[in-house]
Amino acid sequence: MGTKEQLKEERDKIVKGLEETYRRLIEYKKQKKSPMIVVRNGKIVAVDPNEILPTTLYKRHAG
Template sequence: MDNVEKIKEGLEKAYKKMIEFKKYKNSPIIISKDGKVVEISPDTITTHNNAYS
């Protein structure tokens, strides 16, 4: 496994853990969309194996 694959795997794990934490705490995910700050409910996000492909 090269470094790029290790980085992708680490990012995927961090993403899944963040979603799980936000669902547990029932707190919104804050993102920037089209130059605006937007809150997203973590319940609307699904995780899958290739989040960063």
């Protein structure tokens, strides 16, 4: 396996880990009935975790 393939494999593992972490965070916030604190349009806001999708997909750029 070449370096490029190794980097792609590692990147894919990292992305899967981030997606799983996000899913677990949303699940935890729903259990605790705790708002998600996020930045929207440069402002810090509290969002009800029930309004957030339980999964997200990382958008990979070509290249």
